[in-house]
Amino acid sequence: MTQDTLRLGAFFYATGHHVAGWRHPSSEADGGLNLERYVGWARRAEEAKFDLVFLEDGTGIRDSNLRSSERTARSAHFEPVTLLSALAAVTSRIGLVATTSTSFNEPYNVARRFASLDHLSGGRAGWNLVTSTTDAEAANFGNDQIARHTDRYERAEEFVDVVLGLWNTWDDGAVIIDRASGQFSKQDGFRPLNHRGKHFEVRGPLNISRTPQGQPVLVQAGSSGPGKDLAARTAEIVFTANQTLAEAVEFYGDLKERMARFGRARDDLKVMPGLFPVVGRTEAEARAKFEALQDLIDPVVGLALLERMVGGFDLSGHDPDGPVPELPEAEGAKSRQQLMFDLARREGLTLRQLYLRIAGARGHSQIVGTPAQIADEMEERFRAKGADGFNIMPATLPGGLDDFIALVLPELRRRGLFRSEYEGRTLRDHLGSRPPARVASAPASPTQA
Numbered sequence: 224m225t226q227d228t229l230r231l232g233a234f235f236y237a238t239g240h241h242v243a244g245w246r247h248p249s250s251e252a253d254g255g256l257n258l259e260r261y262v263g264w265a266r267r268a269e270e271a272k273f274d275l276v277f278l279e280d281g282t283g284i285r286d287s288n289l290r291s292s293e294r295t296a297r298s299a300h301f302e303p304v305t306l307l308s309a310l311a312a313v314t315s316r317i318g319l320v321a322t323t324s325t326s327f328n329e330p331y332n333v334a335r336r337f338a339s340l341d342h343l344s345g346g347r348a349g350w351n352l353v354t355s356t357t358d359a360e361a362a363n364f365g366n367d368q369i370a371r372h373t374d375r376y377e378r379a380e381e382f383v384d385v386v387l388g389l390w391n392t393w394d395d396g397a398v399i400i401d402r403a404s405g406q407f408s409k410q411d412g413f414r415p416l417n418h419r420g421k422h423f424e425v426r427g428p429l430n431i432s433r434t435p436q437g438q439p440v441l442v443q444a445g446s447s448g449p450g451k452d453l454a455a456r457t458a459e460i461v462f463t464a465n466q467t468l469a470e471a472v473e474f475y476g477d478l479k480e481r482m483a484r485f486g487r488a489r490d491d492l493k494v495m496p497g498l499f500p501v502v503g504r505t506e507a508e509a510r511a512k513f514e515a516l517q518d519l520i521d522p523v524v525g526l527a528l529l530e531r532m533v534g535g536f537d538l539s540g541h542d543p544d545g546p547v548p549e550l551p552e553a554e555g556a557k558s559r560q561q562l563m564f565d566l567a568r569r570e571g572l573t574l575r576q577l578y579l580r581i582a583g584a585r586g587h588s589q590i591v592g593t594p595a596q597i598a599d600e601m602e603e604r605f606r607a608k609g610a611d612g613f614n615i616m617p618a619t620l621p622g623g624l625d626d627f628i629a630l631v632l633p634e635l636r637r638r639g640l641f642r643s644e645y646e647g648r649t650l651r652d653h654l655g656s657r658p659p660a661r662v663a664s665a666p667a668s669p670t671q672a
């Protein structure tokens with residue numbers, strides 16, 4: 224795949240990204256806990272030659288108001304690495320990327336889990352590193368509140384170094400399995416890590432050998448200053464949410480410039496913003512599909528989603544038809560909170576209008592239109608250097624995915640923007656990136672946003 228073509232992720236949120244998608248008669252509403260559904264979606268994405276499937280995750284139900292959680296399909300779903308292990312067995316080419324938090328795990332477990340997935344899948348694993356953002360998740364790990372943003376990223380910097388170090392504790396080809404001599408692995412084929420840092424002490428080595436990709440692909444999804452620094456140093460893919468073309472170009476340029484500080488080439492990292500497409504053969508058809516979903520939004524669920532996006536603040540006391548209130552800076556998802564404020568200001572939205580506006584895409588780019596309109600916007604962002612590809616967010620499953628594959632992909636292929644066949648077998652082959660050389664160690668104190 225050349226650098227002139229798009230990378231595409233199939234970003235699956237069980238039952239679809241639209242918050243009311245599960246209520247739509249066409250959706251597979253039990254998808255969150257139904258393996259057969261996921262098998263069908265993953266196979267469709269692989270037949271369509273997507274680079275990867277991406278499964279997001281939290282370490283708990285993320286709404287602060289549990290009563291609203293009873294009214295969404297988001298409250299019950301598989302743990303994603305377990306699910307990807309099952310999907311590895313029924314797919315052969317598509318990349319398999321899942322979120323795992325650096326705040327609520329230990330690096331040894333994470334290194335081992337993703338190394339396992341890379342072996343199981345023949346070199347298709349990717350780890351989306353997040354620091355987690357909600358108090359609701361912290362409450363499952365003995366804390367009332369999420370740790371401070373700076374502290375979370377400090378831990379994440381050391382966490383990722385330990386994981387990378389553990390993945391490198393085994394040499395390529397160290398397992399020889401020589402029955403005659405009794406030597407299972409090469410002499411000195413693996414070694415301890417002996418990491419002693421502020422947050423972790425890890426002897427190593429890992430109890431799984433070096434993986435088919437050398438190491439799983441590292442993905443990062445934080446967009447604050449510390450998030451961008453971490454990505455610039457270590458990530459091969461960045462997921463982000465942008466609204467306007469100008470924002471996308473600014474983010475992309477900033478991130479790629481930061482890479483130079485860590486001695487990395489710009490092409491070693493692919494920026495893949497989320498894209499929520501609602502496709503119709505005509506604009507009117509697309510609009511009708513979108514409105515049918517919007518009509519199903521439960522106000523309690525819509526408001527709870529917005530509360531999470533602005534940093535977990537209770538908005539129930541505010542007039543839904545009044546302006547979006549001033550709120551303190553979030554300790555959780557700083558970049559997403561800012562995006563919500565910017566969006567409300569730019570489009571002059573009330574509280575209700577804002578939650579309706581983000582009920583599908585949660586702040587990612589949202590396009591309701593024809594295949595040509597969607598392809599135009601993708602091509603524009605790609606050519607303007609605002610994206611190397613996109614993480615496609617179907618509104619409903621399977622319908623939103625099927626529409627994108629049937630209607631938008633042919634248009635992208637006609638423009639020479641997307642592959643018709645896989646060129647390689649591993650996720651890194653699809654990305655067209657080299658296995659990373661040893662990553663530079665973390666700066667003593669991460670740069671502030």
Ligand SMILES: Cc1cc2nc3c(=O)[nH]c(=O)nc-3n(C[C@H](O)[C@H](O)[C@H](O)COP(=O)(O)O)c2cc1C
Binds near residue numbers: 278556559
């Ligand atoms: C495409 C995408 C996927 C994300 N997936 C997750 C996820 O699965 N779990 C999670 O806790 N946060 C997820 N995030 C949120 C980010 O990890 C991060 O917390 C958020 O963007 C705020 O980053 P910041 O604190 O660096 O500003 C995702 C963000 C994006 C753009």
